[in-house]
Structure formats: C-alpha cells, structure tokens
Amino acid sequence: MNTNILLESGTNELELLEFQVGNNNFGINISKVVEIMINEDVTPVPNAPEEIEGVFIPRDKLISVIDLHKVVHVPHTASGKEIFIICEFNRMHVAFHVTSVKGIQRISWADISDPPAVTSGSSDEAIGLATGVAKINDRIIIIMDFEKIVSTLNRDAGLDLNGLDKISGPDAMAGNKHIVVADDSKFLNKMITDSLAKVGFHNIMSFSNGQDAWEYVQSFKDKGDDITSHIACVISDIEMPKMDGHRLTKLIKDDKILSQIPVLLFSSLINEQMIAKGKSVGADGQFSKPQIKELISYLITVLS
Numbered sequence: 304m305n306t307n308i309l310l311e312s313g314t315n316e317l318e319l320l321e322f323q324v325g326n327n328n329f330g331i332n333i334s335k336v337v338e339i340m341i342n343e344d345v346t347p348v349p350n351a352p353e354e355i356e357g358v359f360i361p362r363d364k365l366i367s368v369i370d371l372h373k374v375v376h377v378p379h380t381a382s383g384k385e386i387f388i389i390c391e392f393n394r395m396h397v398a399f400h401v402t403s404v405k406g407i408q409r410i411s412w413a414d415i416s417d418p419p420a421v422t423s424g425s426s427d428e429a430i431g432l433a434t435g436v437a438k439i440n441d442r443i444i445i446i447m448d449f450e451k452i453v454s455t456l457n458r459d460a461g462l463d464l465n466g467l468d469k470i471s472g473p474d475a476m477a478g479n480k481h482i483v484v485a486d487d488s489k490f491l492n493k494m495i496t497d498s499l500a501k502v503g504f505h506n507i508m509s510f511s512n513g514q515d516a517w518e519y520v521q522s523f524k525d526k527g528d529d530i531t532s533h534i535a536c537v538i539s540d541i542e543m544p545k546m547d548g549h550r551l552t553k554l555i556k557d558d559k560i561l562s563q564i565p566v567l568l569f570s571s572l573i574n575e576q577m578i579a580k581g582k583s584v585g586a587d588g589q590f591s592k593p594q595i596k597e598l599i600s601y602l603i604t605v606l607s
Contacts, residue, residue: 313553313584315412315546319437321405321444322388325377329401330408330437330444331388332542334572337396338389339404352456356400361389367457370400374432374452390449392571393592397453408439415446415544417487417511434487435544446544450571450592451490463593464498470600472503477606480535484509485516485551486569487543491592495538495569498595502603513539513546517554520561530563535606538598541570541577549584556585565605569598 318333338361345357345368356368366389372379379385380402387398418433435446472478482504486492489511496509510516516539523533537555539548552566565587570577573591581589587605590598 313549315550316409317412317542317547319408319410319444319446320388321408321439322386323402323405324371324375325380325402327375327377328405328442328444329371330446331390331399331449332446332572333407334577335390335392335449336388337391340387340389342385342387342400354452354456359398364396366396366398368398368400369452369456371447371452372400372402393450393453395453399449408444410437410439412513412543412547412550413545414438417544418445434542448488448490450488454490463595466596467498467501467599470502470596470603473603473606477535477603478503479506480504480606481506481508481533482602483507483516483520483534483537484539485511485513485537485543485548486540487511488540491540495595498599499602502599512544513548513551515545517546517551520555520564524558524560530560531565534564536602537564537566538569538602539566541568541572549580552581552586553584567598567602569595 319330320333320336321328321330343359345359347357348355354369354373356370358365358367368387386401386404388401389396389398415435415437418436432447432452433445434448437444482499484492484495484507486495492509492511496507499507508519510519520534520537523530526533539551541548548568548570555561555564555566567588567590568581568586569590569592571592573589578589588601
C-alpha cells in the first residue's frame with residue numbers, strides 16, 4: 304500500500320487498523336501499533352482486574368495483556384486462534400487481546416464522527432468507550448478510547464499529576480487568559496481542564512474534536528486587535544474525529560491573523576516521527592502524555 308501521503312503533515316488522514324472483538328468491528332490508529340501476533344500463554348497477575356489477562360515477555364520486554372473481550376463483554380471464539388495487538392502510547396507498551404485482525408484502512412478524520420451519546424448504565428460498553436465512529440464499506444467501525452481503558456485498569460497510566468501542586472501557578476493576568484483545549488477522550492479532556500484549573504487558569508474552553516475547536520478559534524478572527532488577547536493558546540491532541548491536531552495546527556498557522564496563537568500538541572503519540580510532523584505544521588510545543596506537568600510549566604512560561 305502506498306502511504307506517502309500519510310507522511311505529509313496536516314492532510315487530516317490516518318491509517319486505521321481494523322480488528323474484531325467477537326462480531327464487532329473496531330479500529331486503532333496504526334501509529335500506535337508496534338506488532339501483531341498470535342495470542343500466547345500469559346502469566347496471571349494476582350489481584351489484577353479481570354480485564355487484565357496477565358503478562359508475557361516477548362523479546363525481553365514485559366508487557367501487560369488486556370482482554371478486550373472482557374472489556375466489552377463478548378465471548379471468545381471457540382478456535383482459540385486469536386490475536387495480540389501490541390501497542391505503544393503514553394510511554395508504555397500494552398497488548399490488546401482481540402478476536403481477529405481484518406486489515407488496514409486509510410480514511411480521513413473528517414469521515415470519523417463523534418460517538419453517539421449513551422445514557423448512564425447503558426449496556427453498550429463498546430459505544431461507551433468510543434472516541435469516534437466510522438463507516439467503511441457499509442461496516443460500522445468503532446474507534447475505542449484505549450487511553451481510558453488502560454488508565455481505568457492502571458491509574459499510573461493516566462496523566463502524571465505528581466508534582467502538579469508544586470508548580471508556581473500563573474500570575475493573575477496569565478491565569479485569566481483564554482485557553483482552548485481539544486481532546487477526543489472525555490476522560491483525558493476533563494483531566495487536562497481540571498489540571499489547568501487546579502494551577503490557576505480560569506478561562507478554559509474545551510472541545511472533543513479539532514473541527515469544533517477550529518470553528519471556535521475562527522470566530523475570533525474579526526475582532527480587529529491582537530488575537531492572543533482573545534485566545535492565548537490552543538492545546539490539542541493529535542488523534543481526533545472530524546479534524547486531527549496536525550490539521551488544526553496547520554490551519555491556525557497558515558492564517559495570517561490566527562498564526563499568532565501558540566499551539567501546543569499534547570498526545571500519547573509523540574515520538575520522533577510525530578515531532579517532525581508537528582514542527583512541519585508549525586506547532587509551538589509538543590508534549591507526550593502523560594507528562595502534563597511539563598506542558599503546564601511551559602504554558603505558564605509562554606503566557607507570562
């Protein structure tokens with residue numbers, strides 16, 4: 304498959320690894336995937352949640368295995384020939400136990416919709432854990448909130464809040480400046496905004512996708528004076544439905560007026576390749592989840 308266009312930045316495209324858990328179709332950004340392998344025997348972990356199947360050591364690296372069948376409450380296949388999808392994000396490795404892998408799909412983030420709302424107590428576990436939904440060849444593919452799944456089972460895998468209370472917060476002027484946050488994970492979006500509020504930022508607007516964030520930022524374009532007096536900074540995830548963080552950054556930085564706004568990328572996908580892409584679209588800073596302390600310290604410096 305020719306993926307040259309995906310090496311460009313700001314095209315709003317991604318490659319999605321499609322897999323099944325039971326008869327349900329799911330997807331994960333191929334950028335998170337390290338390896339796909341036949342499931343192996345694992346060593347159970349005492350007192351672990353039932354969704355954590357155990358650990359195994361491929362090539363001298365200890366990896367935890369999360370059974371997605373138990374996460375979404377569907378039975379395993381009878382054949383036993385199932386798959387481990389080994390991923391790397393948030394500076395950690397984890398294997399997801401799935402039924403099968405169907406292949407790689409190239410799609411636009413614009414073709415990925417926000418998941419439908421679910422009511423509290425809904426039995427539809429898959430939709431409740433979704434960050435987006437795509438339709439490909441008449442199939443509905445659910446993009447799961449893998450960060451939330453891992454963080455729920457292992458609190459240490461969430462945002463690293465250690466030392467956040469020791470940060471010297473922004474001065475009164477900086478604390479009142481307007482900050483826009485875009486992150487499709489409801490779980491992490493709230494953690495980010497709560498962390499910003501905790502250190503002393505009071506004017507925060509958050510969105511679950513890049514498109515809504517872009518439309519909001521654009522609405523300030525005709526104010527006629529310094530744009531940063533209206534929006535002081537944008538903090539964006541990379542993976543988001545409708546519009547990803549690279550596309551959002553490129554649109555802001557390509558605009559003569561909006562380009563003054565600092566854009567900070569905060570993502571579980573920050574690696575050497577992603578840093579290069581972020582630089583090419585004009586990101587002012589790039590930070591890897593879960594290191595929110597570094598992000599906030601940099602933000603305070605920029606706004607002060």
